Amino acid sequence: MVLDSASKRPNVVVFFTDQQRWDTTGIHGNPLNLTPNFDRMAQQGTHIYHSFTCQPVCGPARSCLQTGKYATQSGCYRNGIPLPESELTLAHHFKAAGYQTGYIGKWHLADEEPVPVSKRGGYEYWLGSNLLEFTSDTYRTVVYDNDNEPVHLPGYRVDAMTDAAIRFIDGKSSDADPFFLFLSFLEPHHQNHLDDYPPPDGYREPYTGRWIPPDLAALGGSAHQHLGGYFGMVKRLDEALGRLLDALKSLGLDDQTIILFTSDHGNHFKTRNDEYKRSCHDSSIRVPTAITGPGFEGGGQLRSLVSLIDLPPTLLEAAGIAIPEEMQGTSIVPLLRSQNERGQEEVFIQISESQVGRAIRTKRWKYGVTAADKDGWIDASSDRYQDQYLYDLLSDPYELSNLIGLESHHEVTEVLRKRLIRRMVAAGEQEPVFDSAEPWSYGQRQVYIHESES
Structure with a gap:
């Protein structure tokens, strides 16, 4: 208009x-x-x-x-x-x-x-x-x-x-x-x-x-x-x-x-x-x-x-x-x-009070982190976060299976981590350090690197 x-x-x-x-x-x-x-x-x-x-x-x-x-x-x-x-x-x-x-x-x-x-x-x-x-x-x-x-x-x-x-x-x-x-x-x-x-x-x-x-x-x-x-x-x-x-x-x-x-x-x-x-x-x-x-x-x-x-x-x-x-x-x-305009591929979420948390949501993936040593009522942000959630929304749209730390999803987590850091910095936050979750394996799970971009 x-x-x-x-x-x-x-x-x-x-x-x-x-x-x-x-x-x-x-x-x-x-x-x-x-x-x-x-x-x-x-x-x-x-x-x-x-x-x-x-x-x-x-x-x-x-x-x-x-x-x-x-x-x-x-x-x-x-x-x-x-x-x-x-x-x-x-x-x-x-x-x-x-x-x-x-x-x-x-x-x-x-x-x-x-x-x-x-x-x-x-x-x-x-x-x-x-x-x-x-x-x-x-x-x-x-x-x-x-x-x-x-x-x-x-x-x-x-x-x-x-x-x-x-x-x-x-x-x-x-x-x-x-x-x-x-x-x-x-x-x-x-x-x-x-x-x-x-x-x-x-x-x-x-x-x-x-x-x-x-x-x-x-x-x-x-x-x-x-x-x-x-x-x-x-x-x-x-x-x-x-x-x-x-x-x-x-x-x-x-x-x-x-x-x-x-x-x-x-x-x-x-x-x-x-x-x-x-x-x-x-x-x-x-x-x-x-x-x-x-x-x-x-x-x-x-x-x-x-x-x-x-x-x-x-x-x-x-x-x-x-x-x-x-x-x-x-x-x-x-x-x-315009039909040629391309919309956003992700949204960025800041979480307070219950935790100092951050998350990124794409059409397929949800990746979230938390600052375990921070108080969500006192601290607005943190310089260090711990992996907390990874959900594959394609197969698990209601987020019932947390995949964080799953070895088959390591590359996906790495890609999403970089995207989350980029969004945090763009929002005006300092670039944080992320600590990885404890790795674990499950034989029936496998994901390909190209799927991490969806």
């Missing part, structure tokens, strides 16, 4: 969920019909099939999406570190281009509640909470307005937030200037004080004891306890997406509005560590992502690997706004304009 100076730039809405796995969606094979609106959006717009977070925990992931920089670069490498007031966000860039900016929902980039104006990342309209999971409950939604007065929104929390977003859009629909709205839900994140996934009344029972993703079926965790409620929350989110799309259509804005649907990270249901995320596994890092609207209609299924950090430059370029040099991601817009 090329915009001339006389054209009104498209409105932009980010529909952002929290802790949503990619395989909650029908277009990724979930058989429960949870996401007909997302599936339709992905089929009619652009479906980013291989979409991954670059930091599988709330605050750091959000810092990446707001700034377009890795969490170690902005300093927000773990939860509880406020976004530096000097960092430029999407709001700053859109506002400078003449957009009206608004934020509704969970922020998680400040260190106080309510969030003062100086820590709102430049958003003009504000109806949010730093930690929505603590200021609200399922049917008691409390957020703060521009004056930091508490606002009680009626209805189930997803509906309450969606109502607020529709009111914002309706209020801007007749304005000459375009708007940029960031709508940030808590769902399907757990309600912390309950350690439960509370859906709307009546939405848990239809999905309890039904289909279970293969990794959860094999590894257990808390899936049998929580999956019914989790799926019920996803269902209501999709209904909210449908309501938002309907509102845009009724206001005549559907052809003028770019909508990005994505999530901050996934959910492994206590199968990879003692909580729900903070691991390199696809259950933690792979998310559902689709974009529709001007420039993205009929884009089809994009099979290149795309990181959360690639989405800020994508939105800016799609709106005709220059991409700042400090952004570390790569816009996908050129991939949609």
